[in-house]
Amino acid sequence: MRNVTAIMQRELLSLFWSPIGYIVIAGFLLITGVIVLVSETFAPGQPASLRSMFQYTPLILTIIIPAISMRALSEEYRTGTIETLTTAPITDFEMVFGKYLASLAFYVIMLACTLVYLVLLEIFGNPDWGATLSAYFGLVLVGVLFTAFGIFASSLTRNQIVAWILGAVPLLLFAWFSFYYVSRAEGWVREVLQQVNVMGRFEQFARGSVTTDGLVFFLASAAFFLFVSVKVVESRRWR
Amino acid sequence: MIEVRNLSKFYGSHRAVDSISFSIAEGEIVGFLGPNGAGKTTTIRILTCFHPATAGAAAINGHDVFTESIKVRSVVGYLPENNPLYPEMRVREYLDFRGKLHGLDRAQRRAAIGRVSERCWLTDVIRRPIGQLSKGFRQRVGLADALLHNPKVLILDEPTVGLDPTQIRETRSLIQDLAKEHTVLLSSHILPEVQATCQRIIIINRGRIVASGSPDELRERVSGESQTIAEVQAPETDVRAGLEGLQGVTKVKVASTNGWTRATVATKADLRETIFRLSAEKGWAVRELRREVASLEDFFVKIVAGAIGGSEK
Structure with missing residues (x-):
């Protein structure tokens, strides 16, 4: 565990050392800010909720989160520092997991910046705290899954931009059109698609219902992509 | 270890x-x-x-x-x-x-x-x-x-x-x-x-x-490939005959300019003393006499060039 913490600390610091970290945070806050503005969340007579922001944020995260995690492993491959890392007495899992936790922590810090809207809602209205907290919990869970996928994309290539595209495009196709796929599919395919519908899962949380199967879905699928990432890192040793 | x-x-x-x-x-x-x-x-x-x-x-x-x-x-x-x-x-x-x-x-x-x-x-x-x-x-x-x-x-x-x-x-x-x-x-x-x-x-x-x-x-x-170089004032043929008669000499190369003959003698042993005595005996003037030991560098270069490569393990 100490190795995981060491990797995570270094990784998190290097995210804050590089300009990419700040650009990603600025981009994310700008987009969510515009959504809050355009949806007239703070207009008189509107319900005191961040519903419109919650509706679109997971869609934005399909692009933003792979940008956070893209350098995690690909940069190590590119600069060759993977050699000093994988010859240190730590397991490949500890290395991948430490990097994963760092990207996730960065995402949570970024998400925490949007809490300012909640403060405004509390000042000017009377928000439903239960549903809001559950929605934030849902956003963290979306981050848990998307970050794991982003790390997987990063494990595949030594080029950050390729890692970003490999991470963002499948997530985007999957999340943006998930309801379309579900409505068109039939039989057992529909059943499966319904189960893995990220947006559907998230909306449960956004409505205020924290369910065990939702929690299990996000954690288990994140664990799956982390497992695959570790296997990719291991397999690269054999080349 | x-x-x-x-x-x-x-x-x-x-x-x-x-x-x-x-x-x-x-x-x-x-x-x-x-x-x-x-x-x-x-x-x-x-x-x-x-x-x-x-x-x-x-x-x-x-x-x-x-x-x-x-x-x-x-x-x-x-x-x-x-x-x-x-x-x-x-x-x-x-x-x-x-x-x-x-x-x-x-x-x-x-x-x-x-x-x-x-x-x-x-x-x-x-x-x-x-x-x-x-x-x-x-x-x-x-x-x-x-x-x-x-x-x-x-x-x-x-x-x-x-x-x-x-x-x-x-x-x-x-x-x-x-x-x-x-x-x-x-x-x-x-x-x-x-x-x-x-x-x-x-x-x-x-x-x-x-x-x-x-x-x-x-x-x-690699020292088996060392050589002795001598430059003496004598006709080419005399020098070649004289040096080839010495013990332990495998190959002699000679070249002369202006009455001076430069001989390169391939040998394992150190022949400088012998060559000096020979020259003194024959009355040749000596202006150079030195031994060149093949360096590890030469050995290494040969290996890299593939001359020795893989012959032993």
């Missing part, structure tokens, strides 16, 4: 290392010498558990590099070939991070960083970002990292590549100093490099070990 048996490594169908075996005892300082692409780095990467071998086995400190890789990694200090570092980190931060990976606690890390930064002359730059350091300083940071956990075995891949002459000399003396406490395996494609620092040299070419031994042993094996 290091035990390698029939180790092979293929990259696809390319054979980078071909069934090599050697062993290194505790406290030895061994040089791994070979041209670029000979398989030095590949072998070193197998020993440091960076990638697994295709066939054969290797063990360090009694632990197999494949099945007990974490144990091997904790007793090995490794300086990779191009010395990859994180440019955005400061020297102290980097060493602290590496210390954590080696399981040192806070107090141990403090002590270790103090020890290695003094040893590698890093004290002045300890707060500087690595990206701002010169190549020589970066190499020292890599070396400091390899020494941090006081490893039993030090594996240094091309430790002086890209350094200026002063830095090379400093690094060499540092390595020799380190050999008192650690077993050292270093690689190089430059002969004087290993000749100056190592007790034993393993020469590798095209994935095979072509020669190994102490610098003196290796030199002895």
Whole structure:
């Protein structure tokens, strides 16, 4: 565990050392800010909720989160520092997991910046705290899954931009059109698609219902992509 | 300390290392010498558990590099070939991070960083970002990292590549100093490099070990090709006849200009005295008489050119 913490600390610091970290945070806050503005969340007579922001944020995260995690492993491959890392007495899992936790922590810090809207809602209205907290919990869970996928994309290539595209495009196709796929599919395919519908899962949380199967879905699928990432890192040793 | 048996490594169908075996005892300082692409780095990467071998086995400190890789990694200090570092980190931060990976606690890390930064002359730059350091300083940071956990075995891949002459000399003396406490395996494609620092040299070419031994042993094996050069004032034919009559002479080459004859005599023994007596006897004036011992460099160049390659193991 100490190795995981060491990797995570270094990784998190290097995210804050590089300009990419700040650009990603600025981009994310700008987009969510515009959504809050355009949806007239703070207009008189509107319900005191961040519903419109919650509706679109997971869609934005399909692009933003792979940008956070893209350098995690690909940069190590590119600069060759993977050699000093994988010859240190730590397991490949500890290395991948430490990097994963760092990207996730960065995402949570970024998400925490949007809490300012909640403060405004509390000042000017009377928000439903239960549903809001559950929605934030849902956003963290979306981050848990998307970050794991982003790390997987990063494990595949030594080029950050390729890692970003490999991470963002499948997530985007999957999340943006998930309801379309579900409505068109039939039989057992529909059943499966319904189960893995990220947006559907998230909306449960956004409505205020924290369910065990939702929690299990996000954690288990994140664990799956982390497992695959570790296997990719291991397999690269054999080349 | 290091035990390698029939180790092979293929990259696809390319054979980078071909069934090599050697062993290194505790406290030895061994040089791994070979041209670029000979398989030095590949072998070193197998020993440091960076990638697994295709066939054969290797063990360090009694632990197999494949099945007990974490144990091997904790007793090995490794300086990779191009010395990859994180440019955005400061020297102290980097060493602290590496210390954590080696399981040192806070107090141990403090002590270790103090020890290695003094040893590698890093004290002045300890707060500087690595990206701002010169190549020589970066190499020292890599070396400091390899020494941090006081490893039993030090594996240094091309430790002086890209350094200026002063830095090379400093690094060499540092390595020799380190050999008192650690077993050292270093690689190089430059002969004087290993000749100056190592007790034993393993020469590798095209994935095979072509020669190994102490610098003196290796030199002895090539001294059979030494020659004596004499320049005397006498006719060419006389000189040739006179020299060929001497004992132990295998081949004589002569060339004359302006009455002076320059003879190159291939011989194993030192013939300078004999040639002098012969000249005195015949009344030739001598203006040059010297012995040229084939250097390890010549031997190495021949190996690289493939003249000796693979003939023995």
